[in-house]
Every structure is written in structure tokens, then in C-alpha cells.
Amino acid sequence: MRILARLCMTADGYVTTPDGWPPQIIDPTHGPGSHGVAEFLRTCEAALMGRTTFEPALAADRWPWPDLRVFVLGSRRPEGTPEHVTVDDDPVRLLERIRAADRGGDVHLIGGPRTIETYRALGVLDRLELVILPYLVGSGMRLTDSFDPATDLEFESSRPLPGGSVEIVYRVPSKH
Template structure:
């Protein structure tokens, strides 16, 4: 099991605008779950992990975004009413990581969400692959991919590809042993 991201970022490093609009939505041809390499990425995943802010809007919506995937939520509070019974949550990233390792699913874990959840898994050295789709836009302000003073994480480029709209996907593995 590897924990992997597949997140859109502007050329100037923002994952969302100042108003909270995800950067991927700047693409005129964006189709949720269909475009920008998502089908190929998610095909290798058996689970998703996210923070409460990413999870909560899906509860009670007409479309469950993670069919056939195990769902894990990093949160210190209770899950919203209507949360499916098989959703697993924990307030501690290390505990949630342990629960993911013990769960019954095949494949990797898609880390969905923003900088806080990404940072939480970086802090416990559990992020394995950082996949970013660099969108051809400068947002100028907004939510950065990384938190201020988040520290250095060495990465090794493992693949890149371009999409018709000019966006570029880069996949990096986290370099854990530099010796």
C-alpha cells in the first residue's frame, strides 16, 4: 500500500484560489473523474484518505464520489450525520495510517484534499508519491500546495505527461534514504 496524491496546482504553486475554487476547475475541458489522468490514477487505488473538510460535502450528496473504494478520514471531530458505516476515521495520522494498513483492500491510497492532510502524512513519513497536475494558469494568491515552514522533502521524478489543454502531470516518489 502506497499513499499517493493526484492534485492540480497552478504554475505559481496554488491548489485553490483565494475564494477556495480548486485549481483544476480553471481548465475549460475539466470533467470530474474523467480528465487530466484521473481514471488511470484511481485505477490503482483501493482506498481514499482525506480530511473532514474534503469529506463532509460528499455526505448526503446525490453522488458518492468514491464508489468501490475504502474511505478514511483524518478528523478530530465526529463525522457528519449520514456518513456510511464503513468509513473509518481517526484524529491521529499515525493511527489512521495503521488502520489503513490493517484494512482489507487491494491497491494504493489516494490522498485527496489539501495542504493540511498532505502535511499530516508527510510529518509521519507516510506520503509515498506526490502527483501534481500543473495547470497553465497563474492564480497569484490562494491556498499553496505546502504549508509555511513545512520543511524539505526530497523527491525523485518518476514520470511526466502533457494533456491537450497544456497542463502537465508530474509524478514524484519521496526519497527516504539519501545514503
């Protein structure tokens, strides 16, 4: 089981729009599986995220993770959370629950930056994939505001994506 973070960010470094939405929503090429996410998800069996990322899914027209087990790091279970979703406020205990449910696939660690940094600091983040979008938004949340600047990243690959985006993949060496 590998823990893989993949997120879109604008060319000026924001992982959300000024109003808090994922920046890919401003890209006309955005849709189910766009920005390389369909390929990425082929190896994933679970999704791990913080409560702030999870809660908007409860009001979505369709469940965003139909084929994945969902784990949420949060201090409370949001109203309307399906029973099959695991919620825990302790990142280590939640990781143990993910490992106990492991069937050999990867875990998609979905932003925000604080949740990604929590698991990077625990030494369990294996890969950070960034999709750089050809847009500038001027404000929002930056990935780097939450990440430890001493984080080592080892370049693994890059490739252009339709619509002018670029995927950059880094391996995150474990310090533990």
C-alpha cells in the same frame, strides 16, 4: 500498499481557488476522470483525506469515491457521513486502520496540504503527483505553505495532458 498524493495546482502555485475549491473546476476540460485521474485511480482501493476535503462530498450529487474505501482524518464525524466511512482524529491510528483493510491496492491521499504533510512527516507518503494547470488564480491555498521545505522529491516522470496541463510525478524517499 503505497500512499500516493495527487493534486492539481495552478501555474502560480495554488491548490485551491480564492474561494477554496480545487483549481481544476476552472478548467473547461474538467470532468469525471479528467486530468489523468482515471488512470491514477485504477490502482487505488482507498481514499484518505482530511475532514475539510471530505465534507463537501456529503452534499455532492454523486458520491465521489464509489469504488474506494474512504478514510477521513478528523476530530469529529461530520453529520451525514455514511457508515462505511472510517473517521479518526489520530493519523497513526487511522494509518493502522487503513493497513488492516489493505487488499493490495494503493491509497489516494487527497489534499489538503496539511493532511498530505502529516503523512509525509510520518514517512509513509510514497509519491507526490502534481498536475499543473495552465491558469493563474492569484490567491488561494498553496501546497508549499504546509510542506516542510526540507522534503526530498525525486523526479520520476512527466507528461502533457489534454488542455495544456502537465503531470509531474515525484517519488518521496522515506526518512524512516
